Amino acid sequence: MDSQLQLFLQQVLNGLTIGMLYALVALGYTMVYGVLQLINFAHGEIFMVGAYLALTTIWFFASWLGGVPFWGILIALFVFSMMGSALLGAVIEKVAYRPLRGSPKLTALITSIGVSFFLQNAVMLLYGSKEQSVPEIIPNVQFHLGGVTLSLIQLVIFGVSIGLMCFLTWFVKSTKTGMAMRATAENPEAANLMGISVNHVIRTTFILGSALAAVAGALFSMNYGSVNFHDGYLAGLKAFTAAVFGGIGSIPGAMIGGLLLGIFEGLGAGYLSSEWKDVFAFALLVTVLIFRPSGLLGENVPEKV
């Protein structure tokens, strides 16, 4: 294979890896927006908390339970960070957003910025403001497929993300709770009249979204080998871009948006300049919001009277 094509495929592959993680976080944004029409600014912070919880699990295993195989630690850290973040998401919803149900959008948005700041600084005070390095627990194995290199961590990211996305699609399509979520997104008042507990649905949405973000955070920190209390802000913003790009409120939209954003970023960093990598994402965000706010798959809903 000629080296030009190799480089291209490698960048696409790297982009897809990070795109999977954006997609997982974007799902949380899009689901919460679907049921509450709220841009949950604090969602990126849940991602970051998930990463720190994973790091804590690794520390715990390193100092107390030596000799556990790496997949054992991996499962434990996923379970722990998912549970912790889901709990945090539910608490945030209950304490900060529920009292504001029905108040202007701006009020809830400002509250979510407050929550985001609070979490960022709480983590900074707990874990310190320095970047924490994440010990390597997944062996650094490389696979070579026709000139393209794929590491084991990338395989884990692909496997876990695709698995979770399939689960979520099934959950929303086929379970009773999933149906209730779709009904609430369609029309909360009518759903309430049909005997659906809207509060329960909203709580479930936050729990699901937070758990997905936590997994993404754990994978992200293991992929880069470090975690910082700032990470959630940038990752959250990019995931939001992905959600908007795909069409906010649409679950397949968030997945496609995340993957495409990842690929764009990978190609942009590979061919143009990595210094401007973040600008591509924001420029895409601004462009989509201005010219096609409904995104790729979103419906064009005019503002209600």
Place this chain on the structure above:
Amino acid sequence: MKKIILFLLPFSFFPLLDKNAYHMDLMTNVGIYVLLAMGLNVAVGFTGLLNLGYAAFFAIGAYTYALLNLHMGCPFWLGLPIGGLVSMIFGFLIGIPSIRVRGDYLAITTLGFGEIVRIAFNNLDRWTGGPNGLLGIARPNFFGFQFSVNATPYFYLVLILVAITAYLLLRMSDSKTGRALVAIREDELAASCMGIPTLHVKLTAFGTSSFIAGIAGAVFASKQTIITPDSFDFVLSVLILAMVVLGGMGNLWGAALGALVLGILPELLRGFASYRMLIFGLLMILMMIFRPQGILGGQLIRRELQTKNEGASDAAS
């Protein structure tokens, strides 16, 4: 006018009572915060346009004056309005396409814009000095009086700018445009049905808001003489928003009070320096839940009611 003088007069004695240079510098910065909070309030408070990239407009004002001064020797008094104007032009550039989209989307568009500006200033090393920023920006010279490290003249400069801004904004909020802004905030659809050209009015608010940020930026650049992209990050945008929210959205004095409180509070809470942002976050959540109108928000409603009564009595007589 009387109110503004009454409000600002006590502050004009501050340099006479407190000779501490550090306090002087702090109060000048607080004055710049007051300008920024009043400016952001025009967009967020009056009109309900949430701008999450306000620091970018502040940065544009600062960099405009700094670049003009360093490359062309542009004096401060010319750089000040140009900084405001350039910032306003960027406000229009970002506002014209994005103000059509729904309110919460505008917030994210401005947030993205704010990040783009900061990263651009960071990466355009050739012009902006990159992360090291620009240094050696000239201080103002007022008819032969040369400003120096001493912050006192800056304090009076900022005080005068605050007074002018407050006066103009009060005039604006009592004008037809000001009423239109509040109408849009309360119910945009109803406002447009009443014949308010909402797009035009929203742009006016957004542009005014950016202009004030640009002015504040030029003052900031001349006072610091060094500016780096790091001084204009998202934290600053949120900090100014927190000031507006705390004092009371839509209330000029509220914004000023919020800036005063959040500007001085960290100095009083020196021992809790690392808890500062944590407390800000908590404050924003609590304010939104328990008193979304802010500390002084109630007064606006009372004033609106009074105006209505006056109107009614006018009609009766």
